[in-house]
Amino acid sequence: MLDLLMTKKIALITGISGQDGAYLAKFLLKKNYKIIGLTRTTSKNNNWRLKKLNILNKISIKKIDIRETKKLIRLFTKYKFDEVYNLAAQSYVNKSFKKPTETFKINASGTLNILKVIKDQKRKIKFYQASSSEMFGKSRKKYQNEKTLFNPRSPYAKSKAFAHHSVINYRKKYQIHAVNGILFNHESPLRGEDFVTRKITLGLSKIYFNKQKTVYLGNINLKRDWGYSEDYVTAMWKMLQTKKPKDYVIATGKTCSIKQFINEAIKVLKLKTKWIGKDLNEKLINKVNNKTIISIDKKFFRPKDVGSLKGNFNKAKKELNWKPKTSFSKLVKMMIVSDLELVKNKYKIKF
Numbered sequence: 580m581l582d583l584l585m586t587k588k589i590a591l592i593t594g595i596s597g598q599d600g601a602y603l604a605k606f607l608l609k610k611n612y613k614i615i616g617l618t619r620t621t622s623k624n625n626n627w628r629l630k631k632l633n634i635l636n637k638i639s640i641k642k643i644d645i646r647e648t649k650k651l652i653r654l655f656t657k658y659k660f661d662e663v664y665n666l667a668a669q670s671y672v673n674k675s676f677k678k679p680t681e682t683f684k685i686n687a688s689g690t691l692n693i694l695k696v697i698k699d700q701k702r703k704i705k706f707y708q709a710s711s712s713e714m715f716g717k718s719r720k721k722y723q724n725e726k727t728l729f730n731p732r733s734p735y736a737k738s739k740a741f742a743h744h745s746v747i748n749y750r751k752k753y754q755i756h757a758v759n760g761i762l763f764n765h766e767s768p769l770r771g772e773d774f775v776t777r778k779i780t781l782g783l784s785k786i787y788f789n790k791q792k793t794v795y796l797g798n799i800n801l802k803r804d805w806g807y808s809e810d811y812v813t814a815m816w817k818m819l820q821t822k823k824p825k826d827y828v829i830a831t832g833k834t835c836s837i838k839q840f841i842n843e844a845i846k847v848l849k850l851k852t853k854w855i856g857k858d859l860n861e862k863l864i865n866k867v868n869n870k871t872i873i874s875i876d877k878k879f880f881r882p883k884d885v886g887s888l889k890g891n892f893n894k895a896k897k898e899l900n901w902k903p904k905t906s907f908s909k910l911v912k913m914m915i916v917s918d919l920e921l922v923k924n925k926y927k928i929k930f
């Protein structure tokens with residue numbers, strides 16, 4: 580009741596149509612925020628995640644690219660934002676090698692643009708920046724925390740490192756309540772189809788229903804610290820509720836290889852399979868029909884791979900009372916169950 584009497588806080592989420600944007604919007608709506616979301620396109624298909632979470636009609640969506648300064652200024656004049664979550668990005672590491680300039684313009688200059696607009700506002704606005712564990716790159720440390728040096732290995736990581744340091748500069752120079760959330764990989768049924776985890780769960784679900792033959796992947800020995808997006812967006816909000824703005828690592832502290840992710844997915848599907856071959860010739864075979872389910876394709880290897888990344892989230896645990904809730908096996912199961920349902924509905928399969 581008290582909540583209803585209080586004026587609603589207004590949050591701006593850039594990248595609202597993405598995985599984290601959708602879960603964060605759902606989380607903030609539950610906290611009674613008014614949400615304005617930015618997207619570059621108003622094409623209907625772009626909002627599938629917001630539709631899936633049943634929140635599309637509860638959000639006001641504006642077609643603004645974060646590089647468009649004048650439109651941003653107009654937006655900030657119209658809405659008195661309390662909190663801004665900058666999730667918009669060219670977020671595909673592989674694509675960043677092909678489009679380094681565009682990646683930099685969106686991830687680095689775009690972030691700087693928003694910081695500049697916030698600096699010129701008369702009111703205090705809290706700012707969250709989606710930093711990334713990719714900034715650690717080829718790290719010499721077993722665990723990475725807020726003090727670990729960056730050694731970026733991709734145009735994506737470099738652009739995120741620029742944005743990260745811009746946030747720190749604006750916080751120190753202009754006393755803006757601006758924070759970086761250094762988030763390690765986080766997945767969900769809403770993950771984009773080009774990301775490896777979703778490529779695996781969607782591909783295997785199609786194979787399960789005979790709608791695809793093989794999933795082609797790059798280096799399956801890469802290890803990542805994989806969490807669940809819905810757990811991670813709560814940390815974003817918590818970071819903006821502290822008295823003093825600080826940066827935090829958000830992770831699970833555990834790593835699994837892509838191969839382990841595949842094995843976990845196969846377990847959920849109860850398929851009888853075996854790994855054969857080595858390196859580029861390694862394959863996962865369906866023991867029942869001898870068909871190749873997973874095959875390695877050199878084209879999916881990154882020019883510079885990062886190896887293994889593992890986050891130390893002790894600071895977030897201590898100061899934000901945050902910890903991951905969803906286990907790796909639960910996450911994989913959730914993604915497989917969702918993709919089986921998706922494939923079944925798409926092809927009108929009776930099961």
Ligand code: NAP
Binds near residue numbers: 600620761
């Ligand atoms: P995502 O699904 O790729 O969503 C990013 C969204 O940004 C896209 O849906 C896109 O929406 C929007 N966007 C791209 N360029 C834009 C521009 N110039 N102006 C306005 N919007 C733009 O990414 P995510 O997984 O939700 O991740 C959210 C953020 O966290 C990203 O910044 C990502 O780099 C960062 N991050 C993610 C992870 C992870 O594991 N998921 C880990 C660390 C950091 P439209 O096409 O509708 O414009």
